[in-house]
Amino acid sequence: MKKPLLVTLGALVIAGTGLAAPAPAQAATAPETPTGTSAGTPTAAAAPTFAGTVSLSNCSGSVVRFPDSEDDDPALVMSNGHCLETGFPAAGQVIVDRASTRTFGLLNSAGTRVATLRASKIAYATMTDTDVSIYQLTTTYGAIRSSYNISPLTLNDTHPVAGTAITVVSGYWKRTYACNVDGFAYRLKEGSWTWKDSVRYTSACQTIGGTSGSPVVDNATGTVVAVNNTGNEDGGRCTENNPCEVDENGTVTVRPGINYAQETYQIPACFGLDSKLDLSASGCTLPKP
Numbered sequence: 511m512k513k514p515l516l517v518t519l520g521a522l523v524i525a526g527t528g529l530a531a532p533a534p535a536q537a538a539t540a541p542e543t544p545t546g547t548s549a550g551t552p553t554a555a556a557a558p559t560f561a562g563t564v565s566l567s568n569c570s571g572s573v574v575r576f577p578d579s580e581d582d583d584p585a586l587v588m589s590n591g592h593c594l595e596t597g598f599p600a601a602g603q604v605i606v607d608r609a610s611t612r613t614f615g616l617l618n619s620a621g622t623r624v625a626t627l628r629a630s631k632i633a634y635a636t637m638t639d640t641d642v643s644i645y646q647l648t649t650t651y652g653a654i655r656s657s658y659n660i661s662p663l664t665l666n667d668t669h670p671v672a673g674t675a676i677t678v679v680s681g682y683w684k685r686t687y688a689c690n691v692d693g694f695a696y697r698l699k700e701g702s703w704t705w706k707d708s709v710r711y712t713s714a715c716q717t718i719g720g721t722s723g724s725p726v727v728d729n730a731t732g733t734v735v736a737v738n739n740t741g742n743e744d745g746g747r748c749t750e751n752n753p754c755e756v757d758e759n760g761t762v763t764v765r766p767g768i769n770y771a772q773e774t775y776q777i778p779a780c781f782g783l784d785s786k787l788d789l790s791a792s793g794c795t796l797p798k799p
Contacts, residue, residue, distance in 0.1 A: 710765070724737070
C-alpha cells in the first residue's frame with residue numbers, strides 16, 4: 511500500500527526529514543465548475559483540479575457522487591480501505607455502517623482548505639477484491655455546493671479503458687500526477703490481500719505515501735475511474751508495499767516502481783436513494799460481509 515502517514519511523519523517529511531519532500535503541485539487554477547444541475551450531472555471536463563478532493567489525517571480522498579445522486583442526498587467521501595482510522599481491514603473483512611466521526615479537509619481548485627467535513631459513519635470499507643472506504647457525511651451535496659461552490663466528483667459507472675489519460679489528485683500532498691492507464695492486473699497480490707482487475711499506471715505516475723485514496727480522474731470526462739492505492743517500491747514479490755501481478759494462469763510478474771489503483775465503476779450499482787448502501791441490489795458486485 512501507499513503507506514498512510516502519521517501526522518508527525520507528515521510534519522517531518524514537509525520539513526525535509528525522512529521521505530523526500532514532494533515536488534510542487536502541477537498547475538490547477540481552473541475555478542470550481544459545478545458538474546451539473548442536480549448533484550452534478552457531468553458536463554464538458556476542464557483540467558483536473560483539487561476541487562472536491564479532501565485531506566485525511568493520513569491519506570487522500572474525495573467527495574464523490576453517483577450518476578443519479580441528488581442535491582439532498584447525504585454526501586460521501588471515498589478513500590482506501592487501508593486508510594481507515596481503525597487500521598487495515600483483514601483479508602476477507604467487509605465493514606458496513608460503522609459509526610465514525612472522522613473529519614476531512616475540503617479543498618478548492620487551488621488546493622486551499624476551505625472547510626472541515628465530518629463523517630457520520632463508514633458506509634462501506636474493505637481490502638478484499640478492492641481497496642476502498644466510503645464515508646457518509648453529516649451534510650449533503652447541495653449544502654456543500656451552496657456554502658463553498660464546490661461540487662462532488664462523479665464516479666464513472668463504466669470500466670476504464672487502457673490508454674486513457676488520467677490524473678491522480680492527492681488532497682494530502684496537494685499534488686497531482688499525470689500519466690495513462692497502462693493496462694489491468696488480473697489479480698494484484700500484496701501481503702495477505704488480493705485485489706481484482708486493478709488499474710496499472712504508466713511509469714509517469716510516481717505516487718508516494720499519503721497519496722493513498724486519491725481519486726484517479728479521466729482527463730477527458732472529469733469523472734473518477736479508480737482510487738489510487740499501492741505500488742511496488744523495492745522490487746519485492748507479493749509482499750507489503752511490493753505488490754505483484756498474477757495472471758489467469760498463475761504467472762507472477764513483478765514491476766518495480768510501477769503504481770496501481772482500484773477500479774470504482776462497480777460502486778454506483780451498490781448505492782440507492784439517499785446514498786443508501788444496498789449490497790443486494792441488482793448489478794452490485796462489491797464483497798459482502
